[in-house]
Amino acid sequence: MGEKLIVAENLTVYYDNYKAVEDTTFKLDSGETLLLLGPNGAGKTSLLKTIAGLHQSYTGKLLVFEKPPAEVRDLISYVPQSYSLNERVPLKAIEVVAMGALYKKGLIHFNIPKALLKEAEEALEFVGLGDLKNKRFAELSGGQKQRVLLARALVSKPRLLLLDEPLSALDPSARVEVVSVLAKIKREMGLTMIITTHDPNPLTEIGDKIMLINKRLIAFGTPEEVLRDEIITEVYGPLSKAVKVGERMYCFIGDVHLYRR
């Protein structure tokens, strides 16, 4: 494995005085894909935003590329959940993608430079949407929107890609589209990725490590090490179950809300 790209020791993330994630320690190697798993409100997005340098209220040690995250923001791309975007703004797909690199220079961006438009086109080609570059973002399907956001992340030439629930609210075929692009990124670009998810099953093929959290670290390791009945039942209740089919682990997590009630 390569260099330690992320080092977190006794990391506690705060929102005001509230602890979103408590006393978490883990390390991630360069080139690895980490699936960040946990129920609603477990602190997945808070941890992801902290690693992205977008949230800076934390104690403990957190180093990304051996520096505090806020100092290496240029090397990190954060892909938000697509429903958090304001689709009333009628931007074209290519304009959304160009946004990923436009702000590396200058304060005023009246025009998008031609070289950047070309890079944005290439990024759209990479995610399989080259022919939809002039379509408005709001008119794209859920899977296409997610792929545009991936292209936007790639055009900024990151070394660490952080994805917040990239498969949520997508139908099964759209999930396959997005997972295949993520697999392509891993295969052809070798980027380090952290992907938050409720459901790890579509992603276990590309996940080297899984981190299970529920306000604190429950487990961290390979899918075989983490997706075990005695671990997942601690978070998702007695109805959850881990199953190995061929070489892949699957996880049936049941309805956590029903269990909690």
Added chain:
Amino acid sequence: MIPEYLLRALLGGVMVSVLLGMLSPLITMKGLAFLTHATFHSLLFGAVLGMILGLIFGNLSLIMWVALIITIFVVILIALLENRGFSSDTAIGVTASFIAGSTVLAFGILYKVMANKPYFALSQSIISYLTGELFLITLNDLMFLVLGGALIFFLMLVFYRDFLYVSFDAEGLETYSGNAKLYLTLLYVIVGATGALIVRTVGLITLQVIAVLPGTIATMLSNDLRKILGISLGLTLSVQVLSIVLAYLTDIPPSGIATIMLGVVYGLLLLRR
């Protein structure tokens, strides 16, 4: 021969149209209708404060400047609160409530000052601020409107793409090394300054409608940015010119006519849906 005051009104109307034609779609797309409400409150507070100072110092042109300064101060305060993590509605609601309370207090002080100072000249200013009076704008007012409007128009043009991006995904913009807080603050300053600049022509009472409806109507008719801007500009210009002509013929304040016309267009579009 067109009377000079009508010519000034038409020129003022064109400037208002250009500013609102550009700004109104942004207000709609970013969801800033509530900010225009806060602008209304701060302009009223600034105008009352300006009237107090204007009467005390015998210079009623202070009204315009005090209203402008107070409004810009308030929108920057709202932007700062938002940048510190408060939701837009909370930041605006808290600030506007404080300003509204302060306005009532300021009115109390104004009445006391009016009891001791001659205030006949103030009546025209009060009418201009409340209902807007394009026919009463002086050459100085027009110069202020045109020069200030040109500056705001230039800023809007230069930063329009940045404003679109910050409206689309402020967090994403911040992630990709953009200064979302700066763009948001600048956009709010432009909304506040535009309000202060055009308030004497469109009036406080109708300001919010005239600032919001052209953009709302344009986004109902198209989802292409260029067409949205074209529709908004065309609509604002047509309504402004038509309302001035109708006001000239009927002696009704043009801002009232413009507001009703915009309301009718919006209502018809809703019915068509």
